[in-house]
Amino acid sequence: MSDFLEGIKRGAKAxxxxxxxxxxxxxxxxxxxxxxxxxxxxxxxxxxxxAGASFLNLDWLNKSAIILVCTRCGLIQWFGKSIQKID
Incomplete structure (x- = not known):
């Protein structure tokens, strides 16, 4: 039972x-x-x-980008392709 609880704790922390x-x-x-x-x-x-999709009220059809906001200065960087978390 303690292994189960330890696994739950590790999962919650992750x-x-x-x-x-x-x-x-x-x-x-x-x-x-x-x-x-x-x-x-x-x-x-x-x-x-x-502009075309916005004019037709179809913004949901547009692609989206991943943004990263610097935790120190607030600069925003945009990425059109996937990025990976390394922590």
């Missing part, structure tokens, strides 16, 4: 750490803020709107 700021890489290159050289970011997403 889940919690996956939600917070982290380090990332793109194309096997570590991502670093070009402004302050920080390497810890908050991840988010942003819609890549086009």
């Amino acid at each position: 889940f919690k750490s996956s939600l917070g700021p982290s380090r990332y890489e793109a194309a096997n290159i570590k991502i670093v803020c070009p402004h302050c050289q920080n390497d810890i970011f908050e991840e988010g997403s942003a819609q890549l709107n086009t």
